[in-house]
Amino acid sequence: MSGKVVLHYFNGRGKMESIRWLLAVAGVEFEEVYLTTEEQFRKLVDDGALLFHQVPLVEMDGMKLVQTKAILNYIAGKYNLYGKDIKERLMIDMYSEGARDIMDMIMILPFSPADQKQKQLDKIQVKVKERSLPAYEKALAQSQYLVGSQLSCADVHLLEATLMLEELFPTILSTFPKLQEFQKRMKAIPAINKFLQPGSQRKPPPDEVYVKTVMSVLSHLFK
Numbered sequence: 001m002s003g004k005v006v007l008h009y010f011n012g013r014g015k016m017e018s019i020r021w022l023l024a025v026a027g028v029e030f031e032e033v034y035l036t037t038e039e040q041f042r043k044l045v046d047d048g049a050l051l052f053h054q055v056p057l058v059e060m061d062g063m064k065l066v067q068t069k070a071i072l073n074y075i076a077g078k079y080n081l082y083g084k085d086i087k088e089r090l091m092i093d094m095y096s097e098g099a100r101d102i103m104d105m106i107m108i109l110p111f112s113p114a115d116q117k118q119k120q121l122d123k124i125q126v127k128v129k130e131r132s133l134p135a136y137e138k139a140l141a142q143s144q145y146l147v148g149s150q151l152s153c154a155d156v157h158l159l160e161a162t163l164m165l166e167e168l169f170p171t172i173l174s175t176f177p178k179l180q181e182f183q184k185r186m187k188a189i190p191a192i193n194k195f196l197q198p199g200s201q202r203k204p205p206p207d208e209v210y211v212k213t214v215m216s217v218l219s220h221l222f223k
């Protein structure tokens, strides 16, 4: 039981995606249980598996982990992706949260009304070009890693965020050469290269299917 890592979430990126990324980079194999019905969700709640009645839930090391940030920090700490002291951890948290801000803006897009999507996209583009990407470009001009002298979870979250951005805005990194080099370096890391191979990452369903599933599993939130 304690050897197997099981992820409970929807078949979509959402809040679980960064956890999948970090486990993959740490070389940890995992299984997924996709929630498709309200009954499945209720059962997890009734079994006491969801501390705050929310997913993501990760079964790992004989524990039931919830709260995305806590789960990510646990994995990062366990697999040496969380710096060497509290000052490095602080910087790692700062850069990680910056990447989280980008991903959160993108994550809610499928749930935006169709007539507001373009406005949201324009807002995201301006925000990341003016704020987020220059901050990361500056950090990467000093060192190949965002923090310290080794790979950390902040690098992994930044790669995930920049790949998500490029799906929406294919040329967004064109004026950020350090970020382009960073992506290249990161993609050459064997565990990342493996995770990015077609067939290795799950293929998330189309947005409409994902949104419909979330709304039916969590129907109590949409009443």
Ligand SMILES: N[C@@H](CCC(=O)N[C@@H](CS)C(=O)NCC(=O)O)C(=O)O
Residues within 6 Å of the ligand: 014, 015, 053, 054, 055, 056, 066, 067, 068, 069, 218, 221
């Ligand atoms: N702070 C939590 C939030 C988790 C969360 O909002 N999960 C949603 C699905 S993405 C959920 O399970 N909502 C059910 C509810 O709040 O009743 C985390 O970061 O893990």
